[in-house]
Amino acid sequence: MNTWRGFSGCAGVALFAFVPTVVLASSFEDGLQVSDRSELFSPVAESVLVDMGNDSVSLDGTVGLPHQREYVAADEQSVPCASCPVYESDDCPQCIGCIDDGSLSVASCTDADSAPRRSRAGWINRILGPADPRWVVQVDALMLWQGNIASRPILLNAAGLTALDVNQAQTPVSVGTRYGVLFNLDECFAIEGNYFQAGLFDGRATPVGAGPFTPANVYGVGPLLGQVDTAQLTSSGFIKSAELNWRRRNPGPLTWLAGFRWVEWNQGLGMNGTYSTGQLGNGNLASSTITGNDLYGGQVGADLSLWNNKTGPITVNGIGKAGIFYNNAFQHSAVTTTASGTNEVGSVADQTAFFGEVGANANVRLTNWLSWRAGYSVFWLSGVAIPADQLSQANLAVSPPTALINTNGSVLLHGVTTGLEARW
DSSP, X not given: OHHHHHHHHHHHHHHHHHHHHHHTGGGXXXXXXXXXXXXXXXXXXXXXXXXXXXXXEETTSOBOSTTOOEEEOTTSOEEEGGGOOSSOOSSSTTOOSOOOOSSSOOOOOBOTTSOBSOOOSSHHHHHSOOOSXXXXXXXXXXXXXXXXXXXXXXXXXXTSOEEEEGGGSOOOOEEEEEEEEEEESSSSEEEEEXXXXXXXXXXXXXXXXXXXXXESSOTTOHHHHEEEEEEEEEEEEEEEEEEEEEEEEOSSSEEEEEEEEEEEEEEEEEEEEEEEEETTEXXXXXXXXXXXXXXXXXXXXXXXXXXXXXXXXXXXXXXXXXXXXXXXXXXXXXEEETTTEEEEEEEEEEEEEEEEEEEEEEEXXXXXXXXXXXXXXXXXXXXXXXXXXXXXXXXXXXXXXEEOOOOOEEEEEEEEEEEEEEEO
């Protein structure tokens, strides 16, 4: 009897466990249990991949292939962001933003009905539009030569031929530094600042001797000095420039810029020698002319992408800038002799001048944030005061001395540049 009661208890327990299994048997398919309770499913969100250096990151945090930028629409059609126009169109209805033109920014893929999906932490990025990179810093070494040194005779020999000319004081390479900072407000607009200086453009002509030499209308002192027996000519120059520009990227490879620029060009010319047989007898001679030009004004220009292989490490761009400037110019001339000491005179003028810059630069990407730069630049100044043009403008043989100023000169500087570019 006890045995039967034990068996009945075990059977009851087994039946209690088996009945729910039979009830739920219809919920098992292919070994997977499905609940009979209704579940809420949200549709899969559209996936957006944005370029962030070497990796593309989607909204769900997954990492895609390097340099992958595409928008996956609801119909599962992939549209590369690089092919999207600046404004929404039928060909690319879900992409709005600037095209990656190989400059300092990448394309921005946004949803047509929402704000841009890419953002970064920090109050600057929250206030401004998306930009990657936000900052670009460039530091370059300049190696420049001075060209177009005009001919201007200083001393003539007994036959009336030129014995010493200004252009004989050719300048070797001069080294300087250029700094550049670019702040991207968003994918389309940026503010750019640049500063560079280079010098000294020191030149030295071969000394001349065994005169007699006659001054060629220099400072009006020819009759006083008589003949010049020996002479050594030297020259120097120094340039500084600072600019602030507003940049606007266009669809394609072109970026327009406009801004304010200041340029300073200072130059000097000096001669040391001996003289005899003039009104001053025999003695030593030292003459010098210093000119300065401060240019202020607006400029416009363009930055053109010449080569941009999006999967390669090398990019090449050309740049051109030019403007008409207000020029505050001066000249100061002085002659020192053994007999009469130093006589000096100066003059100033306010004129208009021209300054232009053209160049090409190549960037080789070393890491995600660092590149090596190399390029060639040309700088042109016109409507400026240079020492050679002042030699006949000053008369130091009269009392008091008089002087005018000539601002019709020009200066050409050109050379290679190399440096580094950092982005973040």
